[in-house]
């Protein structure tokens with residue numbers, strides 16, 4: 001059963017001679033409970049693809065089905081539901097609020113989506129426990145390691161019970177061991193909680209820990225394997 005299905009998705013920027021076609025007919029799926037890694041040379045359109053899937057940018061043509069949502073070419077102001085209930089985001093630089101502790105960082109984003117404070121706090125606590133930070137809830141980001149900060153961001157992403165996590169280079173600022181821990185956490189969330197994760201990474205080793213690897217190149221996605229992945233960053 002697929003959680004995400006992207007069909008013939010196209011996106012370019014600019015017009016006339018300056019026109020740049022970035023996505024040229026992307027077809028891909030992510031199953032429920034699947035961790036998929038997305039690799040590809042810098043500037044090939046990985047973030048653009050994630051932004052369209054996340055409802056932050058509209059495609060020129062093509063379609064996206066995510067859970068019960070159908071969109072793709074709809075403008076961002078018409079896909080509020082996708083952003084609110086469809087996807088959780090994780091970024092390279094964590095995007096935590098410096099002055100809020102771990103608990104409030106997670107609870108805050110739930111409150112912003114309209115959940116009453118007491119319920120937000122309960123859900124934030126259980127999300128932090130889920131990512132192994134039950135004993136760090138009162139710590140502010142500065143008092144946490146990079147790996148722990150990213151796990152707070154993972155807690156925030158899963159606390160809203162959204163079916164798909166989009167992670168744009170989630171391990172880019174982490175050492176090897178912390179990076180592997182984040183990927184292992186993704187794997188647990190997929191296997192045990194039925195989440196789906198689409199993760200961009202430049203690291204072939206981390207990419208190969210996913211259930212499946214995709215390569216985005218020349219505007220199209222293709223299945224990839226570990227041996228070709230090692231060559232991707234050299235092309």
Ligand SMILES: Nc1ncnc2c1ncn2[C@@H]1O[C@H](COP(=O)(O)OP(=O)(O)OP(=O)(O)O)[C@@H](O)[C@H]1O
Nearest residue numbers: 013014020022040041042043044045046047048049
């Ligand atoms: N709003 C925009 N206007 C014009 N061009 C854009 C815009 N957004 C992205 N691009 C261009 O689209 C291409 C793809 O960019 P994108 O950020 O998706 O690449 P990426 O694969 O995520 O790269 P990286 O690995 O470096 O993060 C680039 O050439 C970029 O300059």
Ligand SMILES: [Mg+2]
Nearest residue numbers: 046047048168
């Ligand atoms: Mg990018």
